Amino acid sequence: PAVAAHRADVIRASGAQRVLDLTGGLGFDSRAFLDAGLAVIAVERDPVVGAMLAFNCPDATVVQADATQPGALDGLLSSLDPTDVVFVDPARRYPEAARDAITARARPERDPEKWSPPWSWVASIPHPRVAAKVAPGFRPSPDWQAQWISADRTVVECSLYSWPATRTSRSAVLVRDGAVVDAVAEGPALAVTGTLDAWLIEPDPALTAAGAIGSLPDASGLAWLGEGSSWLTGPASPSHPGLRGYRVLSELRGSSRQRRRQLEDLGVTHATVKSRDGRMRPAEVLSSLGITEGLEHVIVVTRCSGRTVTVVTEPVHLTL
């Protein structure tokens, strides 16, 4: 709800009075628009979903229609003022699609042309202000303002605006425990160092997606550890909530036996492994090092100067 409320606030603050929500669904977004003081016309093509939408949002005008049918929107669009907003949250999962073996949820469709409505249709809506919710991995063209939103350090979505709704073209919004803690605009790109400094730093993925790390006050002295690494390195512990710091104790080198001995010398018997940049899964890393899962230390496996590096660290704030 915090994410939908944030988008509704952005739209309200940009001077809109009304939102035409073309993919109403069950009405979570429409509800947020209403709660922000906007009038809502919600279109939904599925009659059963539309009935639930009407139930969830009794103060919205609900229209059952396929928004992409020629002429379907003519009357609705002409009733809007130029400052009002058309919103689209395309369907990206289909009940008939392949299911994830673990979650049993339909897998999200990655091709934006297979979304409903397709992205090219969204991009051609004849209205000056269109807002959309898209998958975090979508790369919008520069004529859309984009805001990547993370909730508790996972990027949950990207909000797009076809007009200057936010301060900058690219930005990150960080939500923690249901509240927005910071919005950070894009900044200068950070260098890649290739050399481990005193700290490894894990940036919130929304900051990375928006290219926003370079505009944080903490950014001076920070660099990417390696090309393709999701880790930063720097001389000091960061203080921004979007940067988690891990004090570097040692880089593990040599054979498996030598690495086990290094861990023994450091007194490390339990660790959490963060290996998303490497090829081994955390359980494999732990068993190769002869230690077990635990919170005392964090072992980071990442890429640096074309090789895999394994670094033993001490987390400063460990919230996994």
Ligand SMILES: C[S@@+](CC[C@H](N)C(=O)[O-])C[C@H]1O[C@@H](n2cnc3c(N)ncnc32)[C@H](O)[C@@H]1O
């Ligand atoms: C991702 S869901 C939207 C969820 C919604 N934003 C909410 O907060 O509940 C997409 C919805 O769009 C509807 N939809 C897809 N294509 C449509 C179209 N061409 N016209 C109208 N509704 C459509 C689907 O039936 C589905 O309910």
